[in-house]
């Protein structure tokens with residue numbers, strides 16, 4: 001009797017379930033899955049992800065409100081509760097309940113770089129914490145499935161035919177040499193419009209494009225430090241913005257671009273750095289020892305005699321030491337923002353009466369939109385999904401799904417208008433960005449920053 005009842009309940013749930021396919025289980029795919037599962041107990045998520053382990057070491061910055069709204073269990077995994085213990089996944093030995101963990105009300109917003117206001121988490125830990133939560137929490141029982149393997153466009157079509165989703169989220173990030181799914185699915189859905197001509201193609205850069213490209217250099221710092229201090233001043237004056245420091249493993253990323261003394265250096269950059277727009281990992285130390293990959297004599301000379309000394313000298317002026325035995329990795333990266341114009345599309349599957357037209361949304365890096373200093377595409381994806389989740393909760397998922405594509409497109413249009421390519425060569429922090437990704441929802445000096453708070457009125461511009 002009990003089992004029959006369970007079976008009936010299960011069949012009932014299946015008949016009325018809202019089915020969502022999420023392609024890609026990066027931070028955006030997992031966060032989106034969580035938001036959808038939380039939005040309705042009738043939602044079911046199938047996540048297609050080909051990585052077996054979540055072990056990516058980069059530190060990612062996230063909007064305050066998105067991380068604050070994560071389930072307690074997830075936050076417990078990410079933040080230390082012991083002030084004396086330095087967790088390797090959190091940049092600061094503070095308790096998550098300590099208001100000083102979040103804001104730093106000693107700093108005047110306008111006198112300090114705002115980056116420090118963004119919570120930062122090791123990417124793999126964030127993925128693992130969310131994944132474990134959605135696969136084990138009782139609330140999501142039988143509503144979340146992970147399908148391993150690399151999804152192709154044919155798989156996508158097949159999954160739609162068999163699973164009959166009401167919504168698909170593409171969260172497959174930026175393409176790599178081995179995986180071109182984002183480009184292929186965009187081509188398949190005829191939604192590739194954006195600014196591809198502004199994205200330099202490997203080995204095919206014009207003189208003009210070269211001026212828009214910068215160099216990433218990473219090295220291991222000697223001690224834990226917050227290398228974000230003064231970053232805005234550095235970026236403005238010297239052509240160096242060193243914004244990403246990973247206190248977990250002491251690695252520092254320095255980003256330099258053609259400005260002040262640096263354009264001449266860029267002119268002499270060896271071809272191998274230009275065409276290999278990828279990490280040349282563990283390649284050199286300042287004392288000239290090479291590791292792992294082979295680098296040409298030309299590039300060694302350029303790095304050690306030209307590039308590194310200039311960058312080192314500038315950094316020294318700001319008390320940032322590049323240790324002699326540090327591994328220096330250099331790679332070439334675009335320094336402007338780029339994005340796709342369309343982030344929502346409809347897709348029709350099935351035949352005859354079974355035929356169904358559904359929305360497909362591109363989130364996070366697959367929507368494009370990287371920012372060379374803030375790394376904002378993750379933040380934007382999380383923030384926008386958080387808003388979509390709120391709408392689903394408020395008006396019910398059935399109603400929300402009828403206009404989710406239009407709603408998301410409108411949100412994206414606002415993002416494009418307010419945040420991208422502001423004709424400002426240094427991409428200064430736009431007030432609206434500061435509000436949305438760093439401040440909204442935060443309590444500073446006991447007062448929550450919301451739309452009516454004086455800081456919000458200034459930062460929303």
Ligand SMILES: Cc1cc2nc3c(=O)[nH]c(=O)nc-3n(C[C@H](O)[C@H](O)[C@H](O)COP(=O)(O)OP(=O)(O)OC[C@H]3O[C@@H](n4cnc5c(N)ncnc54)[C@H](O)[C@@H]3O)c2cc1C
Nearest residue numbers: 024026027028050058059060061151172173181364365375
């Ligand atoms: C080398 C590198 C260093 C970075 N460093 C920093 C940093 O220091 N700080 C920072 O804030 N940001 C950094 N970023 C940016 C940050 O990692 C991204 O903004 C963020 O990861 C975007 O999340 P996402 O979920 O949109 O995409 P991704 O993280 O790219 O996730 C996409 C997921 O989809 C999966 N996938 C892709 N194709 C398929 C397919 N065909 N089938 C199944 N699964 C698929 C992938 O396995 C992956 O898990 C870095 C990015 C890179 C590439």
